[in-house]
Amino acid sequence: MTLPPTQLGLVFGGASGEHAVSIRSAATVLAGLRGGANAGRYGVSCFYIDEQGRWWPPAVAQRVLNGDPVPELSGAADPAGASLPAGFRGLPEGALEVEVWFPVLHGPNGEDGTIQGLFTLMQVPFVGSGVLGSAVGMDKQAMKAAFAAAGLPQVPYLSLDASELQADSEGLLKQIETSLGYPCFVKPANMGSSVGISKAGDRAALLAGLQVAAALDPRLVVEQAVRARELECAVLGVRQLRASVLGEIRFDADWYDYETKYSEGLSHMVIPADVPEALAEKARSMAIAACRAVAADGLSRVDFFYDDSSGELWINEINTLPGFTSQSMYPMLWQASGLPLEDLVHELVLGARESFAQRHHLRGATA
Numbered sequence: 001m002t003l004p005p006t007q008l009g010l011v012f013g014g015a016s017g018e019h020a021v022s023i024r025s026a027a028t029v030l031a032g033l034r035g036g037a038n039a040g041r042y043g044v045s046c047f048y049i050d051e052q053g054r055w056w057p058p059a060v061a062q063r064v065l066n067g068d069p070v071p072e073l074s075g076a077a078d079p080a081g082a083s084l085p086a087g088f089r090g091l092p093e094g095a096l097e098v099e100v101w102f103p104v105l106h107g108p109n110g111e112d113g114t115i116q117g118l119f120t121l122m123q124v125p126f127v128g129s130g131v132l133g134s135a136v137g138m139d140k141q142a143m144k145a146a147f148a149a150a151g152l153p154q155v156p157y158l159s160l161d162a163s164e165l166q167a168d169s170e171g172l173l174k175q176i177e178t179s180l181g182y183p184c185f186v187k188p189a190n191m192g193s194s195v196g197i198s199k200a201g202d203r204a205a206l207l208a209g210l211q212v213a214a215a216l217d218p219r220l221v222v223e224q225a226v227r228a229r230e231l232e233c234a235v236l237g238v239r240q241l242r243a244s245v246l247g248e249i250r251f252d253a254d255w256y257d258y259e260t261k262y263s264e265g266l267s268h269m270v271i272p273a274d275v276p277e278a279l280a281e282k283a284r285s286m287a288i289a290a291c292r293a294v295a296a297d298g299l300s301r302v303d304f305f306y307d308d309s310s311g312e313l314w315i316n317e318i319n320t321l322p323g324f325t326s327q328s329m330y331p332m333l334w335q336a337s338g339l340p341l342e343d344l345v346h347e348l349v350l351g352a353r354e355s356f357a358q359r360h361h362l363r364g365a366t367a
């Protein structure tokens with residue numbers, strides 16, 4: 001007997017600076033869900049969230065994925081549509097039939113627990129971390145506090161609030177200079193893609209960097225700069241977490257800023273990373289510990305700084321919905337670890353069911 005295919009809802013785009021990357025990630029996930037043995041397992045409906053946060057049904061989503069013109073979005077097809085208010089105003093047609101949601105959204109309004117809250121309220125399984133893991137993983141202050149509590153090594157840092165800058169900028173600059181020194185990195189807590197991040201080599205650059213970051217987010221992080229290689233590890237699973245081979249990001253720039261990340265040819269990946277096996281093993285166990293520290297499950301990419309002269313390894317960050325384009329580290333690390341795209345996305349859907357059953361069971365037990 002063949003079972004009817006499971007109805008999946010692939011949701012992508014999003015009101016985030018990583019909107020365009022999300023569209024490319026969704027195209028890769030969709031190819032995986034429609035390829036190989038998955039073709040008979042899944043029926044996939046795509047849903048698009050535009051940059052204003054409005055949801056669009058499969059007919060529009062498919063055209064966005066194909067790169068075709070979509071007059072509805074600009075209001076050209078329907079003048080009334082142009083004045084649609086921004087934000088979520090209810091689910092589009094077809095969404096209530098979805099049995100498992102697959103969010104492929106990066107950054108704010110998608111990787112941060114907001115859409116995970118919606119799916120939780122709907123009581124429908126979804127791929128990836130729940131509200132807590134997504135929210136903690138997104139906010140660099142909360143993430144760092146969770147890593148520190150778990151005893152994970154991080155470069156020296158300070159968590160600050162923009163109001164401290166307004167109240168006593170002189171005092172704040174002195175505090176940063178005394179505890180971290182130069183050069184240091186200034187980061188808004190909730191952005192991604194290196195947006196709003198700057199490297200400061202002196203007091204003037206530090207003040208300017210703090211002002212730029214504070215304009216984006218009142219929650220700020222300042223870190224001591226390290227000279228280090230950048231390693232990444234992919235994690236997969238719910239109760240049983242598995243870590244991939246490591247990858248390294250190499251680039252011809254002082255640091256991995258927005259331009260270097262997204263300009264063709266300015267960076268490349270080395271998979272597997274050329275590091276001692278014992279170091280790779282240590283990074284893998286730290287990656288799993290990092291997922292547990294922030295309560296992430298399903299999928300995550302954990303990023304590290306590695307100083308190969310001292311052998312020191314620091315955790316930099318966790319991404320709970322990492323880039324998933326055909327050129328992205330996450331699917332490529334799994335490919336190199338023996339898990340091709342079709343198997344990877346199938347495991348992610350199975351994981352969605354597993355975490356749903358786990359949460360449901362726990363709720364039932366305490367009801």
Ligand SMILES: Nc1ncnc2c1ncn2[C@@H]1O[C@H](COP(=O)(O)OP(=O)(O)O)[C@@H](O)[C@H]1O
Nearest residue numbers: 155185192193194195223224225226255256317
């Ligand atoms: N403490 C640091 N020392 C050296 N380089 C850093 C440090 N913090 C950030 N960077 C550089 O900035 C990049 C972006 O920082 P990251 O914290 O990963 O932000 P995002 O979440 O936007 O990716 C890193 O990949 C690295 O190149």
Ligand SMILES: [Mg+2]
Nearest residue numbers: 193194303317
């Ligand atoms: Mg990063």
